Amino acid sequence: MKNLLYNIFFLVATLTMGCQQSNTSNKLNRTNVEYTDASLPPPDTALALTADTARLEDNLWLLQELNGQTIAISEKQELPSILFRSEDRIYISKTDCNGISGKYQVERDRSLQFLQLFHTEIACENMEIEKGLLAYLPRVRSYQIDGNKLTLFDEHNVAIVRLSQPSRIP
Secondary structure (H helix, E strand, O other): OHHHHHHHHHHHHHHHHHHHHHHHHHHHHHOOOOOOOOOOOOOOHHHOOOHHHHHHOOOEEEEEEEOOEEOOOOOOOOOOEEEEEOOOOEEEEEOOOOEEEEEEEEOOOOEEEEOOOEEOOOOOOOOHHHHHHHHHHHHOOEEEEEOOEEEEEOOOOOEEEEEEOOOOOO
16 A cells, blocks of 8 residues: 555656646747857756766665664665656655655756655654655755765755665676
């Protein structure tokens, strides 16, 4: 039943955000802006940003630490995760109980913002992780990738979320 609710939630969120993005794209396409400076790419192509952006996006990141607290889960639970989708700039976070998704913005200077936040509200025994993500994701302003570790920082450059990529099995 949980999986069905997750799937319905993410389908609705994706369709809603896709429609909003489609309308924005249509508005951008109707403007007749010409880019005369060859060193500045048009806004749509400026998002092929950096090697770090490529590593950030389209990879699964597992939550390890939230505001300095290590994430502790039971053997039956999966680590909460975040996926940043490059094709539509939507992030999807899955916890053991609820899902969180929305739009994000990433820039060349490694700035990162979670712009919209949608989440399911299934009542669960322990919702500390969901509450933490809902509290800290909107505060994120930048990121750093070191190996297979992703750290998210607030506006004071304090690490508030730490994630890692799962080990690859050959």
